Amino acid sequence: MHIFKKIFGKKEVEGVKKIEIEPMTRLEGHGKIAIFLDDKGNVADAFYQIVEFRGYETFLRGMPIEEVPRTVSTICGVCRAIHHTASTKASDGVYGVEPTETAKKIRELFLNAHQVEDHCAILYALGLPDFVVGIEADPAERNLVGLVKKVGVDVGKTVLKKRFAAVKVLEMLGGKPIHPVAGLPGGWSKRVTEDERKEIESLAKEMVELGELTLQVFEDVILKNEKMLELVTADYYRVVVNYLGTVDDAGKVNYYDGWQVGIDTKGNEVFRFKGKDYLNHIAERVVPWSYVKMPYFKQLGWKGFVDGEGTSLYSVGPLARCNVGEMNTPKAKEAQDKMFDVLKERPIHYIMAYHWARAVELLNAAERVLELSQDPEITSPDVRAELGEVTGEGVGIVEAPRGTLIHHYKTDENGIVTDVNLIVATTHNHAPINIAIKKAAQHFIKEGKDINEKLLNYIEIAYRPYDICQACASHALPGRYPIEVTIYDSEGEIVKVLRNF
């Protein structure tokens, strides 16, 4: 008898009391993982579901396009500069305008400062603790506090202070430190004064130090520890998929603008696109069991949840970008090369390397903020280009910390929004995360034995590299990611329910 029939049957018969004790009626607004076992007690399949939805595609309609960037930013307060920048770029398209060179540089500087802030928060609060404190450690210790205990309070304080350097830059340029307002079609609402430039330059130097420090922590706790290196290269944390990332004409990774390049599992370029052409290369499959869709490389067709050569699934984010292109600053390039030397493959398919790539990018973004702060053009008053005729359509694509972000708007002749399409980073990664979780579960669960709390650790560590932003993907809960795992036997009966919240 199927468990759901049983549950719903019981609800009808026994009423409200049963609904209250049935976990799924109470547990909303977080990730759900359903694991199904076969008759031998091994994992038959696993499903990672995103359970919430807010409907930005619809309620942004009727708004003037230039009001959208400050509004759509609230998709996520953690990704504080990202949706603002992508939609501002889309608004350029709607007004048929190319922003001034200075405006482009300010936007790029702004986006890179966010990259520093976000990568730092994610690495120290979520990523590094798994390695530093240990894979099977108590979750109560596997966090920022546990990390600080291991690396020292001084390092902890220094990191906090240098991360805030990036926040200061975001506020200075964006107006508000979270949910910025300064992006306008054709440019940026304020210029950078010479005093501000000097301050940004000095803050950028702190950010570069933060990047170097972070790579040093990575080196000390992971690369010098054989056990950790084994974890990084473990088969059960290897997901072989295609990758998508953004590079400039010279093949260098650029977070603000460039070509979106798709590569296959061997590293061959499959396609490159800009703007609206995304529709020719990416499609999103709807599944009835998750509020978030499953994107895939369109030319390869939907092939389901399979990894390995020939799959049409792809990943985005720090590792994807490192696989696709070269870091555009010297220190970060050196760190990127080292990663490929140590892991001996490109593209790298070990998902733990996402954390490594994140540290490389932190340094890269910091170096880029410094470069831009020293660019003589950055203080030019020429921050707004004259607008053209309303074209009625605009696509803005940037690289968010978690990966490629696509904002697509249509408007009427007055620039009032009539259609919205958003593909966010965590959405691209939805299907690969599903596979990563299945592999971790398969590794842990053998013949139905030892299904206990430690399984949660293995699964958490499998999805954490992707830095799931559920706020972005489904608009629910960012940061620490609450998740419920339900394991069913081959009869559909619940074997165990595990939760980390």
Added chain:
Amino acid sequence: MALKLAFLLIGGCGGCDMSVVDLSEKLVDALEHLEIVFWAPTVADVKYKDLEAMPDQSVDLGLIAGMVRNKENEHLVKVMRQKCKIIVAFGACASLGGIPGMANMHKKEELFENAYIKSPSTDNPDNVIPQPVSKEGEFELTLPEFLDSVKPVDAIIDVDYYVGGCPPHHDHVARIVEAVVTGNLPPKGSWLTNGKAVCDVCPRNPALKGETREYVSEVKRMHEGMPDEEKCLLNQGYLCLGPITQGDCGASCPKVNIRCAGCGGPIPPTWDFGLRAIGAIGAILADESVVDNLLNKYPVLAKILYRYALPKALIRK
């Protein structure tokens, strides 16, 4: 003795959590006076069941960020009320319903159809829409049902204090922490605010320069023209909501040449922000032709005036 503090994020974006994190080193200092017993789900590794297990009224202060979007939000908000002596609706979503509250202007079916069927990148030959119960091969899966409307926190429980801002500025958060620690709190039901409008703290305010406010004879959208960097934005025709919005942000937006959109919340005693806004704007338009001009520029004016506050509006109640 340290005050016990609980922080709960419900249906929001995490921006309010981040504004507390942005206290940065000040947060470390504040921890001498505050004991964080619960901060979920974003920061601390404390579980919902731990909150439920705490004795009633054992937490001194509970901050709730985000709006009520589903049944679990409702449940947790009620638990917070039970456990906390003081409840603060922290930020625009918790106080007023926030930006996602604009979804209340649309039917649920419309929200789904646009996201899962009509969007141009969607590959959905069978017009599948996510379902409470579905089948994937031999496996049956479930999803929680999406509810019809967004609510502010005080639609579910009594709220002692309100904080505006999307999110509140970290300097304002620092002031709130100080007020809480020193016990310097206003009467219950109040906003925690400096009591000033955005205009009061805006360097562009004509009153500060001995100038007068002028009637608006032409409404401009934000992308039109280049606003003078020092003059009042409203005087230049930009629909700045500074006069009716609480200015705990220090006029962040006008300082970068962008009009205030009202995230700070209405100045007391008004609760219905949009109603107050239309009254205020109506009073400064030069003549009736400017009304047409306004509606031409902003055909869906409700999404401009109620951007942060629709679920708290009196309409549809």
